Amino acid sequence: MHDSVVIALRDTLDKVTGFIYPNELELQWSILIVLYPYLTGLVAGAFILASLERVFNVKVLKPTYRLSLLTALAFLMIAPLPLQVHLGHPERSFNILFTPNPTSAMAMFGFVYLWYLMAVLLMEIWLDYRKEIVGWADTDPSWLKRLIYKVMTLGVFKPTEKSFVIDDRVGRALTIIGLPSAVLLHGYVGFIFGSIKANPWWSTPLMPIIFLFSAMASGIAGVMLLYMFLCWARDVEIEMPCLDTVAKYFLTAVIVAFSLEMLESIQTAYEAEEHFDIIQLLIEGKLYISLIVIQICLGSLLPILLLGLTQIFELPEKVRKVFYAVSGTLSLIGIFAMRWNVVVGGQFFSKSLMGFTTYKLELAGREGLFSASVIAVLPFFVLAGLLWLLPPWENKPGGAA
Amino acid sequence: MKDIEHLLRVAAIFLVAIALFVAVRSVVKPESYGKLGRYRAAALDEIKALPVRYAGQQECGPCHKTQAREKAGSSHRGISCESCHGALAAHAAAPKTAKALKPEESSMRGFCLRCHEAAVSKPAKFPTVEGGKHNPDMACSMCHKPHSPKI
Numbered sequence: 001m002h003d004s005v006v007i008a009l010r011d012t013l014d015k016v017t018g019f020i021y022p023n024e025l026e027l028q029w030s031i032l033i034v035l036y037p038y039l040t041g042l043v044a045g046a047f048i049l050a051s052l053e054r055v056f057n058v059k060v061l062k063p064t065y066r067l068s069l070l071t072a073l074a075f076l077m078i079a080p081l082p083l084q085v086h087l088g089h090p091e092r093s094f095n096i097l098f099t100p101n102p103t104s105a106m107a108m109f110g111f112v113y114l115w116y117l118m119a120v121l122l123m124e125i126w127l128d129y130r131k132e133i134v135g136w137a138d139t140d141p142s143w144l145k146r147l148i149y150k151v152m153t154l155g156v157f158k159p160t161e162k163s164f165v166i167d168d169r170v171g172r173a174l175t176i177i178g179l180p181s182a183v184l185l186h187g188y189v190g191f192i193f194g195s196i197k198a199n200p201w202w203s204t205p206l207m208p209i210i211f212l213f214s215a216m217a218s219g220i221a222g223v224m225l226l227y228m229f230l231c232w233a234r235d236v237e238i239e240m241p242c243l244d245t246v247a248k249y250f251l252t253a254v255i256v257a258f259s260l261e262m263l264e265s266i267q268t269a270y271e272a273e274e275h276f277d278i279i280q281l282l283i284e285g286k287l288y289i290s291l292i293v294i295q296i297c298l299g300s301l302l303p304i305l306l307l308g309l310t311q312i313f314e315l316p317e318k319v320r321k322v323f324y325a326v327s328g329t330l331s332l333i334g335i336f337a338m339r340w341n342v343v344v345g346g347q348f349f350s351k352s353l354m355g356f357t358t359y360k361l362e363l364a365g366r367e368g369l370f371s372a373s374v375i376a377v378l379p380f381f382v383l384a385g386l387l388w389l390l391p392p393w394e395n396k397p398g399g400a401a
Numbered sequence: 402m403k404d405i406e407h408l409l410r411v412a413a414i415f416l417v418a419i420a421l422f423v424a425v426r427s428v429v430k431p432e433s434y435g436k437l438g439r440y441r442a443a444a445l446d447e448i449k450a451l452p453v454r455y456a457g458q459q460e461c462g463p464c465h466k467t468q469a470r471e472k473a474g475s476s477h478r479g480i481s482c483e484s485c486h487g488a489l490a491a492h493a494a495a496p497k498t499a500k501a502l503k504p505e506e507s508s509m510r511g512f513c514l515r516c517h518e519a520a521v522s523k524p525a526k527f528p529t530v531e532g533g534k535h536n537p538d539m540a541c542s543m544c545h546k547p548h549s550p551k552i
Binding site: 017 | 403404405406407408410411414415422425426429430431434435439511514515518520521523524532
């Protein structure tokens with residue numbers, strides 16, 4: 001064996017405490033795998049917020065309806081990137097579609113993803129914008145945009161009034177199909193972890209539901225912050241009834257997500273199976289900051305407190321905005337920490353339940369902090385492009401904003 | 402009809418896309434895929450055709466009687482010859498042309514310590530030493546015989 005390999009092998013022993021199996025030394029699921037459920041969570045959350053307006057006819061949410069859809073699309077387009085970068089062979093990824101394996105949850109997900117992207121999200125956005133697209137195809141000052149809009153009309157330049165009524169109905173039907181699709185999209189991510197029998201930190205049937213509700217919390221928080229930011233950037237008034245309602249949904253999602261997480265923890269603690277000792281060590285040691293401090297205290301309890309205050313007292317608008325912005329940001333950080341605690345935390349301890357390994361986050365490199373940050377910022381550029389092409393704030397030619 | 406023209410066009414696009422997918426799939430799908438399971442059946446023959454690199458230690462004994470006997474009676478008996486000397490199928494077939502690898506004196510310490518360096522994660526009964534303290538700067542083989550390391 002080569003000397004450098006020998007030395008590297010010996011040095012890795014310093015990373016280990018207690019007894020672990022050789023294949024557990026290196027953490028395989030890096031920060032990119034933390035990012036992946038985070039991004040899909042934002043997609044699902046944003047889409048569910050849009051669906052609330054559409055399916056349940058919550059009219060006050062109108063100003064955020066299109067923004068939520070575009071946010072969902074922007075994040076969905078980037079969501080597979082962390083996986084591609086992690087696996088390192090993007091040219092092979094089509095094989096999971098060409099040679100599908102119906103007994104593998106991971107493999108089948110390619111189809112769920114495609115379905116959600118093509119049949120639900122793109123269709124719904126297209127139907128919702130079609131009336132404007134037809135108008136813009138004629139009137140937009142930029143020839144490039146006119147060309148894109150012309151393509152997007154699919155050659156139907158003179159739509160009938162009745163066709164829009166049909167669009168509305170089809171759109172609503174799509175949302176109703178879309179809602180379970182969004183749930184599937186994110187429930188699946190939790191399902192993958194929840195179904196790993198070998199890992200007691202992951203293996204619980206509650207996992208899909210916990211992921212789903214934290215996804216809703218993060219998606220709603222994301223759209224809320226984006227809405228506030230865009231109003232500020234465009235120098236228009238925030239519509240407070242809308243913002244207040246979004247914040248209310250946000251509070252609900254945070255409370256449910258947090259309760260489920262705690263329920264699961266309490267159950268684990270009370271059952272105190274043989275793996276509980278190592279989990280306790282994990283929580284009190286390596287995960288103390290990211291779990292107790294960031295995820296629970298700063299990411300869940302503080303936002304619940306702040307948002308709760310806005311519900312109990314009649315606070316002035318300014319204070320409410322600050323509270324919303326702060327709790328939204330905290331919750332987004334907290335939910336990232338939650339993904340981290342699940343993905344990385346679950347790989348810290350050995351299946352032997354007698355030892356830990358460590359994870360050193362690199363700065364550069366394919367799976368380093370830098371590439372993860374680039375991927376995390378990319379959706380905002382995609383979103384900027386979408387906002388340029390399909391501005392959500394234009395009045396519909398036919399009437400209401 | 403005019404009212405749903407755009408929807409029909411979308412449906413047409415979806416149909417074309419699905420047809421394209423099926424067409425591309427029929428081209429790129431490996432021929433033997435699925436014959437035996439969800440993998441390329443031809444991969445088995447490809448793997449079978451790879452050259453064998455390890456001889457297995459029952460091959461070494463007839464030519465290296467001393468080492469084989471020594472090792473069989475020592476605590477290193479559970480370690481195969483080739484885990485220390487490298488893959489040697491070529492050497493076993495033609496010992497004069499294909500030289501065997503032998504851990505060099507200069508790198509001996511690292512070589513032995515990759516298994517024997519003390520670490521809390523090792524079972525207590527496993528013989529370990531702290532490389533930095535156990536007769537540093539001397540090759541292990543000066544005192545321990547690799548094929549029968551007990552002193």
